[in-house]
Amino acid sequence: MKKVLKISLKKNKSKIICLTAYSKNIASIIDKHCDIILVGDSLGSVLYNFSSTKKVTLDMMIEHSKSVRMGIKKSLMVVDMPYNTYRNSKEALKNAKKIISKTKCDAVKLEGGKKVLQIIKTLTKNKIPVMGHLGLLPQSATNFKFKGKKITERKIILRDSKLLEEAGVFSIVLECVESSLTKEITKIVRVPTIGIGASAHCDGQVLVTDDLIGLNEINARFVKKYLNIKKHINDAVLKFKQDVTKAKFPSKKHSY
Numbered sequence: 001m002k003k004v005l006k007i008s009l010k011k012n013k014s015k016i017i018c019l020t021a022y023s024k025n026i027a028s029i030i031d032k033h034c035d036i037i038l039v040g041d042s043l044g045s046v047l048y049n050f051s052s053t054k055k056v057t058l059d060m061m062i063e064h065s066k067s068v069r070m071g072i073k074k075s076l077m078v079v080d081m082p083y084n085t086y087r088n089s090k091e092a093l094k095n096a097k098k099i100i101s102k103t104k105c106d107a108v109k110l111e112g113g114k115k116v117l118q119i120i121k122t123l124t125k126n127k128i129p130v131m132g133h134l135g136l137l138p139q140s141a142t143n144f145k146f147k148g149k150k151i152t153e154r155k156i157i158l159r160d161s162k163l164l165e166e167a168g169v170f171s172i173v174l175e176c177v178e179s180s181l182t183k184e185i186t187k188i189v190r191v192p193t194i195g196i197g198a199s200a201h202c203d204g205q206v207l208v209t210d211d212l213i214g215l216n217e218i219n220a221r222f223v224k225k226y227l228n229i230k231k232h233i234n235d236a237v238l239k240f241k242q243d244v245t246k247a248k249f250p251s252k253k254h255s256y
């Protein structure tokens with residue numbers, strides 16, 4: 001709970017840094033720079049080539065999260081509840097408890113507004129910290145266009161932000177939300193907003209680490225590629241191949 005409170009207190013003070021991790025090795029590198037590490041169900045498309053996150057299972061999330069847990073020393077660890085694991089309050093509570101007990105994560109994230117309100121209330125009443133997710137909702141999306149162009153859509157997202165706050169979420173991810181709407185939501189709600197494709201008006205930002213380092217091929221406007229890690233891996237593997245071919249590796253130093 002202390003870690004969650006620390007995130008809440010960042011609102012209007014300093015930006016919240018959030019990134020995804022699906023394994024211990026990545027988590028241990030990003031941990032020192034992050035406030036939140038999210039084991040996102042984006043792992044379905046990023047690692048398993050699934051056409052949607054709907055195919056991600058609870059067991060997949062738990063196994064990846066166990067690995068991530070080993071790499072985290074200080075960040076708040078949030079785990080996505082996958083599709084069809086929170087269809088009603090009873091199911092959500094059972095599965096959230098399972099995720100927390102098996103992975104030792106600090107919080108769970110689930111997608112949606114009014115529809116999942118009762119579910120969120122049940123989790124928060126049971127002292128399970130919940131991160132909300134509004135805007136583009138990959139688990140139920142029929143298209144991947146940004147949200148908040150139409151007045152009706154804007155009203156629903158704004159209403160849902162207030163409802164999620166009332167239900168007790170400690171933060172809200174805004175995915176692909178139009179800039180002026182993001183600004184309004186961030187001003188109105190007291191919990192931090194964390195954006196992905198939702199402008200700099202948010203209280204924090206989240207990206208998929210594999211996108212940021214250029215490991216995952218993605219062509220989305222909201223992604224900034226900070227590194228071409230594929231080139232570094234390629235260069236290292238090529239060097240290894242050359243050394244083996246020329247019998248330069250292993251040298252005496254690497255032999256017994």
Ligand code: KIV
Pocket residue numbers: 020038039040041042043080173175196206207208
């Ligand atoms: O699944 C995920 O990685 C996410 C983030 C992109 C917010 O939900």
